[in-house]
Amino acid sequence: MSFNIELDAVARHYGSVKAVDGVSFSADAGEVVALVGHNGAGKTTLIKLMLGLARPTSGSVSVLGQDPADGDVTVRRRLGYLPENVSFNPVLTGRETLRFYVQLKGRRPKEADALLERIGLAHAADRRIGTYSKGMRQRLGLAQAMIGKPAVLLLDEPTTGLDPELRQQFYGIVREMQAAGTTVLLSSHALNELEGNAGRVVILDEGRKIADGSLDELRRIARLPTRIRLTSGEGGARRLREWMGEPKGLRQINGHIVEIDATPEYKAAFLRRAAGEGAPFEDLDMVPPGLDELYAHFLAGRASQ
């Protein structure tokens, strides 16, 4: 059984710059994998390697069982790609452009109309792309990537420039594609939006993979503390502290709120105590470490090596 995307010790150097340096990972059907890293970490180069637009200096890339650099037509037909800052010729209309791409994939022109409907661009289909907003262009870009129900979707920074509502819509579409068995690989540096949307996260830094796993797995590895906040009635913070036995690290935020950064092993003990009969709090909030913290943790770990 081979994976839809398989990278084995892939490296791509431009002169002395190691854009990608020995990255291995694979992605199976129905998986959503996020490539995370700051600008210049090698995300776009990795995607270009998977598209066959760049050739690896060493290592091997396989997409749908083929080397993408061969440019195999049957593989390309089952591949969707949304480039970073997608652009189209501004003098053509959305419908003309999408029809062109639909036909280029050997599909019937009618599919373009259905896709325009699906991404909510039907009303602007016959307007020139030059009049489109950034969000509309991005949606058109997504529509062209969805042509022919691809088995692999490569999305480079798909949500930059989208407002929150469009972002939700976008991840809705990603979930639908995932349910239909598509492998979705998306790169991002907006980490927080990946929560609940990406099954797996691959963190890249300076061309190297520094972490790979589901968000929960990464949290376990990172052993980052969970922030727990207890709120009581006015002036109750002192009573809260006494009730909890003045544990180390407990901070008083104001008269009625206390907070602690609980390590994974201490979290359960803290909660048991807090949940005892008659505990003097009205509300409890738990904030698990976000991706930003995770990312910072793994980057710091690499720097200290």
Place this chain on the structure above:
Amino acid sequence: MKTILLLSAKELREGLRNRWVIAATGLLAALALTLVFLGSAPAGTVGAGALDVVVISLASLTIFVVPLIALLISHDAIVGEIERGTMTLLLSYPVRRRQVLLGKFLGHLGILAFATCVGYGLAALALAATDKGIGGESWTAFATMTASSVLLGAVFVAIGYLVSALARDRGTAAGIAIGIWLVFVVIYDMALLGILVADQGHHVSGGALNALLLFNPTDAYRILNLSGSNEIAAASGMAGSVQSVALAPLALIAALAAWVAGPMALAALAFSRREL
């Protein structure tokens, strides 16, 4: 093949929307019509047919204008799409780079052919309406001139692609394209003339001159049209050179065709090696 046609249809459509087609057609038509109305004056009663005069002056004009239009359309074709980011997307589709190049070529050639045929055709129609006595040979010369103008355009479209495939950015491509236009249209002939005058016929033989003329597509075009028929050769003052320059029309057309194929092949090679 279907892919190539799709690509060229898109190129044509963009050309129409960008008003490239209108601009090129309008320019060529305006120039040709101007020549038609001015052209009958110098001919006077020398005996040269009105259409022959038009062929001569239009051919001389074509050498300046058509390569310029062709380079303007083509120098941006590859590097421009790479810079705008549309090329990465296109190449993620089931499309080979050769197909991209050929599709664009057909589209751009279509734009040029349309502009030339309509622009020059309008002039010929205007002339035919005012002068009934135009001979068949003149019409043949006119048809040859129009067809070879398209071929000359094809040469410079191909050269433009080569520049576009090699250039780092659009600005560089534009600069090189202008340089190439200057060399082939202006400098080459002046240099050649200078060499011939300085040499006084001692070293540069007729054969060498032929080769040197074939080495510049605009010269091949010029000889093809100005010495094509005896009438025209006489009227254009090329009668003397026709004897010393022994280049058959077929050889000239072959030279022009080679000037299309060569740069296209090199452009395909450069493009296929280029990383995006």
